[in-house]
Amino acid sequence: MRENIEKTIVSTEEIQKTVARLGQELQTDYQGKVPIFICILKGAVLFMTDLIRAYDAPAEIEFMDVSSYGDALESSGEVRILKDLDIPVKGRDLVIVEDIIDTGRTLEALIKLLQTREAASIKICSFLNKPARRLINVHVDYTGVTVPDEFLVGYGLDYKNQYRNLPFVGVLKPEVYEQN
Ligand SMILES: O=P(O)(O)OC[C@H]1O[C@H](OP(=O)(O)OP(=O)(O)O)[C@H](O)[C@@H]1O
Ligand code: HPA
Ligand SMILES: [Mg+2]
Numbered sequence: 001m002r003e004n005i006e007k008t009i010v011s012t013e014e015i016q017k018t019v020a021r022l023g024q025e026l027q028t029d030y031q032g033k034v035p036i037f038i039c040i041l042k043g044a045v046l047f048m049t050d051l052i053r054a055y056d057a058p059a060e061i062e063f064m065d066v067s068s069y070g071d072a073l074e075s076s077g078e079v080r081i082l083k084d085l086d087i088p089v090k091g092r093d094l095v096i097v098e099d100i101i102d103t104g105r106t107l108e109a110l111i112k113l114l115q116t117r118e119a120a121s122i123k124i125c126s127f128l129n130k131p132a133r134r135l136i137n138v139h140v141d142y143t144g145v146t147v148p149d150e151f152l153v154g155y156g157l158d159y160k161n162q163y164r165n166l167p168f169v170g171v172l173k174p175e176v177y178e179q180n
Pocket of ligand 1: 042098107
């Protein structure tokens with residue numbers, strides 16, 4: 001797996017530092033509240049499990065599965081809700097936890113859906129932000145690392161559903177795509 005990586009974009013050490021910082025920022029901002037952290041499957045799973053341990057205060061966790069990429073390198077533009085929340089969120093403070101915001105399409109669809117449910121607040125926490133690719137102007141409240149316009153893998157991000165378990169974020173060698 002690692003032999004297919006051309007370069008590292010976010011190292012394991014930088015991941016740990018970034019997650020600790022975000023956990024602290026959230027903890028300060030949500031003092032006295034019990035936010036619901038909503039993990040967007042599957043990409044955000046690794047970040048979510050680290051983030052909630054860096055958040056040392058009462059919180060709840062929930063999961064949603066929204067998919068727009070499938071096996072492709074480009075967003076299809078069609079966002080499908082594959083798994084919805086199990087609980088009502090009316091009056092609750094929601095933190096959407098994402099691995100990456102790229103075109104913004106996934107987030108736009110999610111925010112639209114959650115706004116209909118009368119949450120008290122909806123904030124976005126994304127480990128990575130790729131503003132160069134943005135098609136829809138979405139506000140990201142908590143950003144880990146701003147990344148260049150390259151297709152990334154690792155720490156939850158996949159290529160054909162693999163590489164999510166790399167403990168850092170990197171770029172694949174071009175020949176990996178050419179083989180397929
Ligand atoms: O801003 P966007 O262009 O919408 O891209 C970001 C979204 O795309 C990826 O998910 P994907 O749909 O590939 O599903 P996955 O998390 O299961 O890999 C990623 O995890 C984000 O959810
Ligand atoms: O750079 C990326 N890598 C993997 N999945 C993604 N989904 C949006 N952007 C990316
Ligand atoms: Mg993906």
